[in-house]
Amino acid sequence: MKKSIFVLLATAFVTLVSTNAQTDYVKEIEKWRSDEESDLKKDNGWLTVAGLFWLKDGINTVGAGPKFDVRLTDNFKQEKFGEINFHNGSATLKVESGVEAQSDGKNISTIDLVSDEKGKPTQIQTGSHTFYLIKREERFGIRLKDNNSEARRTFKGLQWFPIDESYKVMARFDAFTEPKEVKIPNILGGNFKMKSPGILKFTLKGKEYSLQALDEGENKLFIIFRDASNLTETYSAGRFLYADMPVNGQVVLDFNQAVNPPCAFTPFATCPLPPPQNDLPIEIKVGAKRYGH
Incomplete structure (x- = not known):
């Protein structure tokens, strides 16, 4: 009898510990999901990306409207913002007289633009807009963000699979x-061109x-x-999935933390895609669902 009671108590204890661990x-x-959504919705987050404009050699006009090479959104209330003189990878911005920019x-009135290739790019702010120079392979372009973008204003939240x-x-x-x-x-x-430190092998x-x-x-x-x-x-x-660096040759992969890349939220991102060897022949129904699905 005493042995039976002990077994029952031990089983109940193990169950309680297991339940608490799961909870x-x-x-x-x-909490991680909430932080992901907050990061997406923040000022100058991916929901604010409103344009990507590849620069031509010479003068590139900047302003609101279809006639400009770099087109600000309608939230920019003046017509012309300025000009970017681009040549051999160097870009200089000249702001139109009477336009406020920081x-x-x-x-600022004139400033050389440093691209993201060299770390933190030179960021230009005017009203709700921020833009900066990016380099992708051999091309240079202007990435535009607008904190009052339609994508940010109409964002309805992320959708997730049940946690498993x-x-x-x-x-x-x-x-x-x-x-x-x-x-x-x-x-x-x-x-x-990216660096790969090794291969992850796991059983699922x-x-x-x-x-x-x-x-x-x-x-x-x-x-x-x-x-x-x-x-x-x-x-x-x-x-995308991120994981801590290896400890004793081991890495924890938690597919519940799989997220959508930026290009799921804006057509103006420049996302890397999965290499062929990272195409898994199974359904991973945890983590982020398709945005707007």
Whole structure:
């Protein structure tokens, strides 16, 4: 009798501990989801991206309306903002007389634009607009953001699959002797050169899979993957997943934290796409659903 009572109490204790652990995990993922949405909605977040304009050699006009090379949104109430003189990768902005513009909190009239290729780009603010110079492969362009963009104003929230802790797996990290430079396809039709430190190998639902990891230099592994759910319920161009750096050759992959890339929210992003080897032949029905699905 005493033995039976002990077994029942032990079972109840184990069940309670397991339930509490599951509840803590769900709360952790729910908070992470809330933070993801807040980051998306913030000033100058991805919902504010309102344009991408590739620069031609010579003078590029900037203003509101179809006649300008770099077109601000209708929230810019003056017609012409200024001109960008671009030549051999160098860009200089000259602001139209009477137009207010700032960079790093200081009023400007003329300024050289440093691109994101060299770290933090020179950011130009006027009203609700911010724009800066980007480089993608051999092209230079202006990325425009508007904090009053329609996408931000009409955002209805992210949609997620139910949380399933069985999609949190331990992966073995097979490191390369030296990080490899790899070509990753992008949505522009070209390729980005990125660094891959190794391959992640893991078991999910009883089968073995592998994913190539990338290193973006932020002490995180970056994984771009596609799976069978992309045909129906998740973003067709794949999803992103981040993971902590390996510890003793092991990496935790939590597909509940799979997110949509920026190009799911704006046609003006320049997203990398999953390399062919990261195309998983199964449905990963956790993490972010297709936006607006």
